[in-house]
Amino acid sequence: MPSPSSICIFCGARAGVLPAYSQAAKETGEMIANMGWRLVYGAGDIGLMGEVARAAQAAGAKTLGVMPKHLMRQEIAKRDLGQLILTETMHERKKVMFMNCDAIVVLPGGGGSLDEFFEVLTWRQLGLHTKPIILLDVAGYWQPLVALLDHVIAHGFADGSMRGFVQVVPDVAALTVALQEGLQEGLK
Ligand code: AMP
Numbered sequence: 001m002p003s004p005s006s007i008c009i010f011c012g013a014r015a016g017v018l019p020a021y022s023q024a025a026k027e028t029g030e031m032i033a034n035m036g037w038r039l040v041y042g043a044g045d046i047g048l049m050g051e052v053a054r055a056a057q058a059a060g061a062k063t064l065g066v067m068p069k070h071l072m073r074q075e076i077a078k079r080d081l082g083q084l085i086l087t088e089t090m091h092e093r094k095k096v097m098f099m100n101c102d103a104i105v106v107l108p109g110g111g112g113s114l115d116e117f118f119e120v121l122t123w124r125q126l127g128l129h130t131k132p133i134i135l136l137d138v139a140g141y142w143q144p145l146v147a148l149l150d151h152v153i154a155h156g157f158a159d160g161s162m163r164g165f166v167q168v169v170p171d172v173a174a175l176t177v178a179l180q181e182g183l184q185e186g187l188k
Pocket of ligand 1: 011012013014042044071075090091094109110111112113114115116
């Protein structure tokens with residue numbers, strides 16, 4: 001049997017203030033399972049990370065978590081994942097997550113999620129990969145980030161093409177379609 005497509009989820013180690021964030025995280029986990037895809041994520045059992053993983057697992061998805069050893073207590077490593085890879089550094093974590101996925105989805109999150117987003121975006125800009133990068137814009141959470149990207153382009157610090165490397169979707173139904181199309185594109 002061919003191995004399932006792997007979806008890397010970057011998201012908050014906190015739950016955020018709106019219930020809609022946790023709801024979207026749960027729906028994302030369930031959707032990954034229902035589509036027969038594998039969840040790749042930061043292995044935490046807290047915040048939105050925990051919500052996505054618990055929902056994906058409960059619905060039967062394969063899971064791969066990647067965490068640096070030094071964060072295991074702080075982010076409460078989820079020990080019942082299909083696979084848990086422990087790394088020495090944050091950089092290794094990002095690399096292992098990236099290498100093991102076919103598409104990247106960013107749910108609401110903080111500085112860590114932004115760091116992860118900008119790394120895959122800049123790698124895409126440099127032509128190092130063509131994996132889809134999708135922002136799940138729950139309750140308009142990512143609008144300031146989209147405005148920032150537009151601002152960077154408008155002021156001549158990036159080509160307009162940068163905007164095309166990021167898809168913005170409002171809900172999990174639209175995310176599912178964007179992933180299906182993006183994964184199909186990657187197979188060509
Ligand atoms: P946050 O969005 O800040 O809640 O963080 C989400 C995830 O990103 C957490 O698992 C953090 O450990 C991780 N993270 C935080 N800072 C970094 C960083 N500099 N590089 C990679 N991951 C990070």
